[in-house]
Amino acid sequence: MSQSAFVTRFAPSPTGWLHRGHAYSALTAFSAAREAGGRFLLRIEDIDTERCRPHFEQGIYEDLAWLGVGWETPVRRQSEHPQDYAAALDKLRQGGLLYRCFRTRSEVLDEIARAPHGRTRAFRGEPLAAADEAKMIAEGRPFAWRLSLAAAERVLGGFSSLWFEDRGVGPVAADPAITGDVILARKDVGVAYHLAVVVDDALQGVTQVIRGQDLREATHTQRLLQALLELPTPIYQHHRLLLRPDGKRFAKRDAAETLRELRVRGVTPAELREAIERQ
Numbered sequence: 001m002s003q004s005a006f007v008t009r010f011a012p013s014p015t016g017w018l019h020r021g022h023a024y025s026a027l028t029a030f031s032a033a034r035e036a037g038g039r040f041l042l043r044i045e046d047i048d049t050e051r052c053r054p055h056f057e058q059g060i061y062e063d064l065a066w067l068g069v070g071w072e073t074p075v076r077r078q079s080e081h082p083q084d085y086a087a088a089l090d091k092l093r094q095g096g097l098l099y100r101c102f103r104t105r106s107e108v109l110d111e112i113a114r115a116p117h118g119r120t121r122a123f124r125g126e127p128l129a130a131a132d133e134a135k136m137i138a139e140g141r142p143f144a145w146r147l148s149l150a151a152a153e154r155v156l157g158g159f160s161s162l163w164f165e166d167r168g169v170g171p172v173a174a175d176p177a178i179t180g181d182v183i184l185a186r187k188d189v190g191v192a193y194h195l196a197v198v199v200d201d202a203l204q205g206v207t208q209v210i211r212g213q214d215l216r217e218a219t220h221t222q223r224l225l226q227a228l229l230e231l232p233t234p235i236y237q238h239h240r241l242l243l244r245p246d247g248k249r250f251a252k253r254d255a256a257e258t259l260r261e262l263r264v265r266g267v268t269p270a271e272l273r274e275a276i277e278r279q
């Protein structure tokens with residue numbers, strides 16, 4: 001296969017039917033690849049096996065084909081690559097960059113709410129003392145592996161060298177404090193979103209990440225993970241989000257706006273594309 005300098009991807013999670021917002025995202029990335037004479041990949045982000053369903057994955061293939069989007073095969077399905085994520089987690093763990101967090105979700109939210117006014121709303125924690133941790137583990141208490149920003153800052157000597165190119169915006173200094181000490185693995189889900197995305201984008205040779213503005217904050221954390229794992233940084237583009245007539249974002253629960261529902265109502269892909277452009 002010839003190597004192309006432009007490789008982009010669309011990476012949906014099969015936790016619901018695709019809606020107009022997904023169509024816009026997929027079409028934006030697909031058209032950019034076509035215009036650049038590059039490659040377009042589809043990736044199925046199905047690490048959260050509790051929430052993912054085979055019929056939604058099937059729906060992704062059907063809806064994208066209907067839209068006129070074509071992708072390379074084989075499709076990378078995250079659920080088939082746990083060893084890749086485990087290796088990355090291991091590297092971070094060996095580097096002292098992860099810690100076990102035993103706090104429940106509500107404890108974390110309380111902690112954030114108590115943070116001094118003006119501080120980011122993201123969680124920052126620290127490892128327990130060794131004896132306390134050993135006790136929690138012995139008691140079988142559930143925990144998540146969190147990325148320690150404090151450790152990352154020490155390892156990298158600060159974050160000032162972390163930049164990413166945000167197309168349409170320019171070079172952006174990454175600020176991992178925006179998302180804080182993110183969870184990178186849980187007991188039930190062996191790897192969390194940020195880590196899987198960074199590992200996959202690198203393994204798949206993705207040079208351009210084109211995705212919605214709702215993921216702009218995620219880019220800051222992902223840029224940090226690339227530095228810690230010594231992976232290349234793609235160019236990013238965060239496109240506008242399509243909004244419903246009431247100004248809210250499309251959500252998977254908006255049944256009437258799923259691509260398959262539009263298809264059943266007789267909307268053609270060309271009509272949908274036109275409507276999206278006008279929106």
Ligand code: GLU
Nearest residue numbers: 011012013045197211215
């Ligand atoms: N799987 C993510 C989602 O469906 C997208 C990940 C990405 O584009 O980086 O929101």
